[in-house]
Amino acid sequence: MGRYQNIVYLREKQWISGSPVMFNKGALLRDTSTGKNVLQLQFASVDIRTIRAVIVRIDCLDWTKKCVDALEHTFNDLSVKPGEVFGDREPIILNDENVRTFVFTVTNVIYENETLNTEEYRLIGIKGPQDINSFGIYAEQFKKELMFSGFQTEGIVRPYISDGYWYCACGTMNPGTAGECIKCRAEKRKLAEISSEKYLDEKMRERQAQQKSERNKKNKIVAGLSGAFIICLAAGVLAVKIVIPNMHYAEAVKQMESGQYDAAIEGFSALGDFKDSPQQTVETIYRKALRIKENAESTEEYEEALSLMDSIKDRKACEDMIQKTKFDMAGFMLENAETVQDYLDAQDIYNSLADDMDCEEKLLECKYQIACLYSKTEVHAESARELFMELGEYRNSEKCLAELLAEHIELTDAYKQAYEYYENGSWDSALEILSGMDPNNESVKELSVKCYDLKYKAGLEYWSSKNYAEAFKEFNSIKDYKDSAEYLDKIKKIQEQQEAEKKAAAAESSVSLGELTSWLNGNWSGDGSYWKNVTFTKITDDSMMLDGTFTRESGRVGSAAKISKSSVQLVFNIDAFGFKDIIVVTKTGENSATVKFWSVTGEGIKGKADIIHLSR
Template sequence: MSDTYLRLQTYDETLWYPGCPVILEKSALLYDRIKNLQLLQCKFRNIQEKSIRSISVQITLFDHNNQMLGNPFSFQYSQLNVLFHGEFGSQTPIYLPVSNVAKFQIMLKEVTYTDQSRYLDGNILQPLPPLPDSQQSLYEKERKKSTKETAHLPLQKTRHKKRILIFSLLSVLALSLIIGIGYYSIFVIHPNHPYEKAEDDIRSGDYEKSIQNSADYEDSETQSKEIQYQEAGVLVAEGNYKEAIEYYKNIYDYKDSAQLQNQAKYNYAVQLLENGNFEDCFYQLNTLHDLKSFEGSDEVYLECCYQLGIQYTQEGKYNEAADKLNACLDYKDGRQKLIECADLNIEYVIETNNWRDEFLALAMYPPGYDRTAKEKYLESMLRY
């Protein structure tokens, strides 16, 4: 294992539930020393005859005291072509949104097959107890001879054991042929295959180099988008929303990138507000689709307008300040801040002797404010 990763825990137990088309053979929790993030790696296996195109799971995280950490989140293994008894997932890191993870729970939500059919469920994968030899099917016994670590895996029932055995033997022959062709293609026709380098780069966290190594192949667009999708997720987990937005922008039509970009923009706006960058915050808020769909967005918007109004008043930008303060009159002391801004603007009009702005200066006061005294004062000072 690279020095980048620290293995925290390995889980050798097999997880499954009756009727589930896949099993989780092995999993591990790791720690990325460079990114300071935990990640989860899972090795799944297809145990039914249909080839799998994609699989969606929901992951719930727990600490050492079995307390749930954050909210459950979804993850999808996509662009697959997993044949019967094929494995997947072991080379796909799942970076976790929280730290101090000790345990996890995986719920299978959906499996999509290459024939466009789907398996929908919502069950949690459970530890699979060992089966006695007397209950193992003919195919399981054959598999036990060749693969010890998957000796007791469950199989979907078929009508004829003979059919299973024949299919198994044909599968072995087909897989051998595929492996042979793949070996020849990768190591003879294309030595140092860029996809292998790309996968190594993903494991080492060098996503940009991985994109370069997969750039010249016919399915490189999907490969590149998936890499950028994963990196964007890491950036979000790190709180680096600005960079994540750019990644999602490049893959806007891939998976749920458009939705995730919108969420990253909102998170970035909140971050800017907390850091006192009110103008940038206001800009980000106005680039969002359906701002009100975000929880707490009303207060974020009002606070941004309130702070910008104060900032512009201090900078002598009274018209800009009034525009923002009018948007938050009933928030905190927004009404009073607008009156103070209008008072300063009156003094500015008098100082510059700009009588043309007299009406606009008076109109700056909030609705319901008695302008009589201000009108007399302004008129007397301008005449003087």
């Protein structure tokens, strides 16, 4: 499909009186490479001076006709002569992808002689030219009148003349004040005269009367020759050879003029090279082809006419009529088409003619009909969507597209974005988009379940790896799916337990060693003969002195270390005896505690007593 995808065709020609340029045509395109919308515009000069630069302000409107952006574009380095076009090779990148219609205002025009026109011209829609075939039976006569008047006859349109502007036969739009075409110099007055159907009808009747008169003259000549033949018959064989062929020739002419083409072709062919019989044979074949074409009621008849024209195209300039016949045949096929293939066949013919004839409207109609047929089948729904998008504002394509997308949500940009998120693992983003769609749609339900299932599996993996925080996120977003709610309850209990442990740890760490040694400082009494009286004296936060009945020496000083928020360990080195005492005091109340006592000797650690209870 190429890099650029059509969104909207801009077909309406726009101009306003006084403006040096007109808007000719354009298109809004989607750059599939950058994802940006691009505007392609073609303007035409209607000024007699050569234009060097043009500045145009473009008001960008959305579907509701609200102006959502405005930008200014300059067409530089031009050398545009009267009637010439420009601008369509400069893509204009848009900022807002919702823009669909545009208002053009010409703000500055710079001419080759450095003069500047700064007046603003807000362009409005105007009528476009009609195809030459809109003349109907007068089309060929108009071409003849153009030729007799010295005007060009290639690529012509039907002239249109109004007070504000007029179209020349060459297709150029001219301001109403122009007396002759700014491009081909054809006179407006003369075009108005020879394009009048009344004038063309009179000329056609004159031509038919002249042809009848010429036939009568030929008949009189034939009658004279017949009398001469009787005289010459007596004179000899030479006369017979001249008169008889003339009689046969006259009869063939009569048959051709009366529409007896097969008999005339046979008669002229039998005459060989007599007079212009070969040329008359070609002319008769041509007329036969034209009659078949004009009365054709089937594709086969059009093909027969084309076959006849093709057989004489080397001897008669009929290429234009061959093209016209193909155009008419495609029109017949388009009008009577019933299947996609029928429309494709017509489309192929229009495509073959596109370089020489204006087939754009017909090609759009083929595409539109194909899209309509595709939209009725499930298997071709995506193709229908693409075609309706390419058709833009043509006929009711936008409405058809909306109806198609309503029936096939899976074709919408939103659904496609959701599906892309699903494939990329962004399941929450996918579900967020899907939540705004019809929950009863099968495609929406199917994709939603796929996202739920993947999130559920992710939650199970997090649960197995004891990553409860991430597991909670996954299960919480799909709490109504399967047993996600049960896992949420389990995780909450685990998290509550973990929180309690954190608080306990925090509380434990909140009691310092200094606070424990300050609490222990003082006189205590306990059970056992050696612990009846004992005194703990705080020296520093991490050292204490101990006196008591169990001690080997008085005033021992040892180190203090915190074991827990309620336990402190005291270590005393007994140098005189070569060992150390380890005492662990555990707070059981503000004035009560328990003591565990060990001695470390060369033989190892030895407990000195069971748990001792202290009080004060």
